[in-house]
Amino acid sequence: MNYTYLECLALFGVGGAHPGGLQLTKKILAEEKINGDTTLLEVGCGTGQTAAYLAQQYGCSINVLDNNSIMVEKAQQRFSSLALSIDAKVGDTENLPYPDKHFDIALSESVISFTNVIATIPEIKRVLKRNGRLLAIETVLEQTISEKEQTQIIDFYRFPQLFTENEWLTAFRDAGFQRVDVTKYQPGLEQVDEQHAADFSLSETIDDALLEILGKHEEIMQRNKDKLGFRIFRCS
Template sequence: MESTYLNCLALFGVGGAHPGGLNLTRRILSREKVDESTKVLDVGCGTGQTSAFIAKQHQCQVTALDYNKMMLEKAKKRFQSMNLQIETQHGSAENLPFENETFDLLLSESVTAFTDISKTIPEYKRVLKPNGVLLAIEMVRNAVVSEKQLEEILNFYGVRQLLDEQEWLTQFQNAGFKHIEVEKVELQPDALPTEITNDYSLSKQIDPSFYKIFEKHHHLSIVYKDILGCRTFRCSV
């Protein structure tokens, strides 16, 4: 297996790897009307931490999708152990395997930036019902970066581009979202390793090189603390 940041998350089975973790997810969901009739899509569900929380908390229909088969298998095991009836789906955010206007609520937690954004956000819009809501937690560029800095960030995280807040807004607007609310997420780089250890689903054999990836992630989060930021976006029509 290639030593990449995303493969590292899969091997360690990190739940809530997105900035703010499950606590941020709880907070942004608390503002939404979610009941038994709500149909939720968790795009890039990972090991299923968020999907499990929503299904247990709100007793609603949840679909968990991920492109990484290892992550999806770990999510299935989580759901089975918790006796939760959550549909799992292997698929890409860039080409969602669902009919138009299927979901009331779609969550994307530090997922979209790792895809072809120009394809993914229109897909989010397509599968949402007319009054549906997209909740996205995304990596944002807070300051100007040199070519060398940008190259290091893009190569390590495996993202194609590093958008600033306005560029994200433009992408959402171009996809047809008219009402967009933005909130800055305050990050604490020194706390990242502790947050990461909160929820593991470890694979049996993990090459030592993947431990070094975690170390570099922590290092970059400190070195680029003024450049790498995070925002939550609430998008609706």
Template sequence: MTNDYLDLLAYFGIGGAHPGGFALTKTILQAENIQPTDAVLDVGCGTGQTAAFLAERFHCQVTAIDNHPIMIEKAEERLKNNNPPIQLIEGDAENLNFADDSFDVAIAESVIVFTNISKTLNELARVLKHTGRLIIIEMTAEQNLPEALQKEVRNLYGIQDILTEDQWISRLQQAGFTKIEMLEVPSTLSPSELDDINQSNSIQTKFYDLWDKHHQFLDQYNHFIGFRIFKCHLSS
């Protein structure tokens, strides 16, 4: 099933397109005690920006997956000379091809909302070790959305559900996460400029139009749509 918004991100090759951008990613991860022996899963890795940072900053064992072949191509280009090497896989977040208890840390940045949320959370709980943790940055409804706005969000982003904070916590608990923290966005954080771009040739006009619609939507409905950062453990 195609998703024009995800195709847009792939064709433009935008790194750090998630809420808060790469500046937020670095702030979150630098506060984590990630060890060189840790196995880290980057779900929906895009062009590999976060995966590269994880490997370079922590020298940990990074596995990065994405289900978009163009994203994989651009991640391969970024990561081809990475040291330590990163395992890059074209894969499906809803059906992870990893054994149970494989990872110490998993991170997903504006990824899960584009999938069947419950399936993906169940899979992430399965592949995480019992002592592991999940960090997610996800689009969140600031209040219950009117039906017309819900329809607009679904059509624009090709998503099934946009959850409130409480609904995210409920889904995480249903997947088996028993300790759920909500991380604060630092007040000093400056929004990242979109300066990490690896643009494809011959992009269709409809994707430029969709990018404009995306920004217009954010400007118009920013009081309805926000994001949350959750840090989750399977055991307290």
């Protein structure tokens, strides 16, 4: 069977499946004003590690969504095992099942890159309150690469596009975000958080093809380490 990279993450149930993992998440969130009155949406929640942390640390109101039903099921299992009340839905970032101007914060940890950016960003903006902000950790193309290299990356991750930092900035501004602060993420600078270093929720059947996909991901990341980078975008 041919699995996609994202299906592979879902079957392994990888928590914190974004650059910097939960450690970077904690750092980004610590710079925001979040309290019990904050309404927060996490798109592409995966297995719900970040949402569980948010609920436990800040007690805010959280809605999460992912278009992979295995991810949502694993997130729901996590939330119920921790007795957390978090609304989790299967749904698409390009057509969010929430009313206009509803959330204070939207969070995307390596998610928008996997979607049609031009459709997703305005949809996130729609559900944010007037002063709402979007926090996103996303992949950027750091330098010009050959068409062949670009095709390999896009085909493996099934990225609908691979944007440079400037292209991301244009997309955020075109969607109506007036201020976009950008931070370059430097892998490896943070301490590993032992409590959350390995966070897996394995499905019953794990086929060898899945290990090959993880291996291919490592190989692509290594081969393109100067060409692919990551940014933290804070859009308001």
